[in-house]
Amino acid sequence: MAKTFAELKFPGRLIAVEGLDGSGKSTQVYLLKRWLELQGLRVYFSEWNSSELVKAATSKGKKRELLSPTTFSLIHATDFADRYERHLVPLLRAGYIVLCDRYIFTAYARDVVRGCPPEWVRGIYDFAALPDLTFFFKAELEVSLQRILDGRPQLKYFEAGMDLRLSSDPYESFRIFQGRILEQYLAMSTEFNFLVIDANQLIEAQQLVVRELISQRINLKDFKHKESYYAKRAPVVRNKLWNEEGPYE
Amino acid sequence: MERGRALRIKRQVEDRIVVPRPSHHRFYGHGIPGVDGEKVAGKLIVVEGADGSGRSTQIARLVEWLEGNGHATVQVGLKRSTLVSEELEQAKQGNILSRTTLSLFYATDFADQLENIILPALKAGFIVLADRYIYTLMARDMVRGMDEAWLKNVYGIALEPDAVFYLTVSPEELVQRNFAKNATLDYWESGMDLGFSRDMFDSFLQYQRAIGKVFQRLQASYGFTIIDGNGSVDDVSAEFKKRIAVVLAGRQHA
Numbered sequence: 001m002a003k004t005f006a007e008l009k010f011p012g013r014l015i016a017v018e019g020l021d022g023s024g025k026s027t028q029v030y031l032l033k034r035w036l037e038l039q040g041l042r043v044y045f046s047e048w049n050s051s052e053l054v055k056a057a058t059s060k061g062k063k064r065e066l067l068s069p070t071t072f073s074l075i076h077a078t079d080f081a082d083r084y085e086r087h088l089v090p091l092l093r094a095g096y097i098v099l100c101d102r103y104i105f106t107a108y109a110r111d112v113v114r115g116c117p118p119e120w121v122r123g124i125y126d127f128a129a130l131p132d133l134t135f136f137f138k139a140e141l142e143v144s145l146q147r148i149l150d151g152r153p154q155l156k157y158f159e160a161g162m163d164l165r166l167s168s169d170p171y172e173s174f175r176i177f178q179g180r181i182l183e184q185y186l187a188m189s190t191e192f193n194f195l196v197i198d199a200n201q202l203i204e205a206q207q208l209v210v211r212e213l214i215s216q217r218i219n220l221k222d223f224k225h226k227e228s229y230y231a232k233r234a235p236v237v238r239n240k241l242w243n244e245e246g247p248y249e
Numbered sequence: 250m251e252r253g254r255a256l257r258i259k260r261q262v263e264d265r266i267v268v269p270r271p272s273h274h275r276f277y278g279h280g281i282p283g284v285d286g287e288k289v290a291g292k293l294i295v296v297e298g299a300d301g302s303g304r305s306t307q308i309a310r311l312v313e314w315l316e317g318n319g320h321a322t323v324q325v326g327l328k329r330s331t332l333v334s335e336e337l338e339q340a341k342q343g344n345i346l347s348r349t350t351l352s353l354f355y356a357t358d359f360a361d362q363l364e365n366i367i368l369p370a371l372k373a374g375f376i377v378l379a380d381r382y383i384y385t386l387m388a389r390d391m392v393r394g395m396d397e398a399w400l401k402n403v404y405g406i407a408l409e410p411d412a413v414f415y416l417t418v419s420p421e422e423l424v425q426r427n428f429a430k431n432a433t434l435d436y437w438e439s440g441m442d443l444g445f446s447r448d449m450f451d452s453f454l455q456y457q458r459a460i461g462k463v464f465q466r467l468q469a470s471y472g473f474t475i476i477d478g479n480g481s482v483d484d485v486s487a488e489f490k491k492r493i494a495v496v497l498a499g500r501q502h503a
Contacts, residue, residue, distance in 0.1 A: 068281070120406075
C-alpha cells in the first residue's frame with residue numbers, strides 16, 4: 001500500500017478533490033485555495049490534464065478522436081507524471097500545501113470504466129504517493145448531470161464516453177458513463193479514506209465542512225509564508241468559477 | 250500454356266514464396282482491452298541494437314528481400330506515432346521532462362503504433378519490422394534507475410514478437426560508425442543526462458556498456474537472438490535472412 005506524503009516525511013501536504021463532472025468540486029477547491037492564500041500560507045494549485053507540453057498531444061488526440069482506452073490512459077499518466085515530478089514533489093519538499101483538482105483516483109475510475117485492467121492502471125501510478133486528504137464531492141448523479149447539461153449542452157466526444165459506444169446519443173452515453181464512474185469512486189471510497197462531502201448542499205455549507213476538516217487535520221500555521229516574502233506579493237485573483245475549462249479540454 | 254510448363258512455373262514460384270502459417274500471438278501482460286491474441290498470419294520481427302549497430306541498413310535490406318519473396322511489409326519504430334511523435338521530439342530537444350514522464354510518453358507513442366499499425370498489419374498478413382521495440386525503452390529507463398517491475402507492468406500491453414534480434418556491436422566500433430556517419434554523438438545515445446562524464450566520448454562508451462548489460466539481463470526474460478553486428482553488412486544480412494526464413498517457415502525460435 002502506497003504512503004501519504006506525511007507518512008513519507010514530506011514537509012508539505014497534498015489535498016486532492018475528486019468527484020464527477022458537475023459535482024462542484026472545482027468551485028470548492030477554488031474557495032479553499034483562496035482561504036489558504038488569504039491566510040498567507042504557501043499554496044499551490046494543480047489541475048488534471050494541464051501540463052503544457054503533454055496537453056498539446058492530448059487535445060490533438062481528443063479532437064481527432066485518436067485515443068483508445070490504452071492511449072487515453074497512458075497520455076493522462078504522462079501528463080500526471082510531468083506535473084508530479086516537476087511541480088508537486090518539489091513544492092511538497094519545499095513545504096507547500098498542494099491542492100489537486102483530481103488525482104490518481106480519477107484515472108483509477110475512468111480508465112477502468114474504459115476497460116483497462118485495474119492492476120495495470122494502479123501499477124502505472126504507483127510512483128505517486130497518496131494524498132494526505134482526499135475530498136470526494138458526492139452529488140446525486142442527476143444533479144451533476146443537470147449542472148453539466150444546463151451549462152454546456154455541447155458534450156465532447158471523450159467527455160461523454162462516446163468512445164465506449166454505450167449509446168449513439170451523447171446525452172444518454174454521458175449519463176451511463178458518469179454513472180459507471182460514480183460506481184468506481186464509491187467502491188474506492190473506504191480503501192482510500194475519502195472524506196465524503198455531500199455535494200447537494202449549498203456551496204457555503206460544503207466549504208464550511210471542508211475548512212473544518214482541514215483545520216482539524218493540518219496544522220496550518222506551519223505553512224505560513226515568511227512575512228517579508230509574502231508582503232511583496234499581491235494576491236493573485238483568478239476567477240475560475242465561470243470560465244472554467246473542463247478536465248477534458 | 251502446356252500443362253507441364255504451367256506446373257514448372259508454379260513450382261518455381263513456390264520455391265521463392267513461402268506462405269507463412271498463421272500463428273497464435275500472445276501479449277506479455279493483459280494486452281490491449283478488447284483485442285484478442287488471435288491467430289494471425291502476419292509476423293512481428295523486432296530488430297534491437299544501439300545507434301550505429303546497423304539496424305536501419307539491415308532492415309532496409311530485409312524489406313527488399315522480403316518483398317522480393319512476395320511478403321508485404323510494414324515498418325514501425327520509436328517516436329513515429331501520429332499521436333505524440335512531434336510532442337515527444339520537442340520534449341527531447343528541450344530536455345525538460347523527468348524520467349517517469351518521458352517513459353510514459355514513449356509508452357503512449359508505442360501503444361498508439363501497436364494499436365493503429367502493428368496489430369492491424371499483422372491481422373492483414375503483413376510482416377511487421379520493428380526498428381526497436383519495448384526492450385530499448387525498458388533498457389534506457391532501467392539504466393536510469395527505474396523499476397523493472399513497473400516497466401514490465403506498463404509494457405504488459407505489448408505483443409510478443411515472433412522474433413527479436415539484438416545486434417551487438419562493441420561500443421568502440423559504435424563510436425567509429427557514428428563519427429563516420431554524423432561526425433557527432435547524439436546527446437541521448439551518449440546518456441549525457443546521466444552525468445557519467447562531462448566528456449561526451451567517455452559518456453557514450455560508459456552508457457553503451459551500461460545499456461549492453463541491461464540487455465543481457467533482459468535477454469534472460471525475453472530470449473533475444475543475438476546477432477554479431479561487428480561483421481560486414483553482407484555477412485550480417487545473410488545471418489538475418491537465414492534466421493528469418495526459419496521464422497517464416499513457422500518454427501517458433503529463430
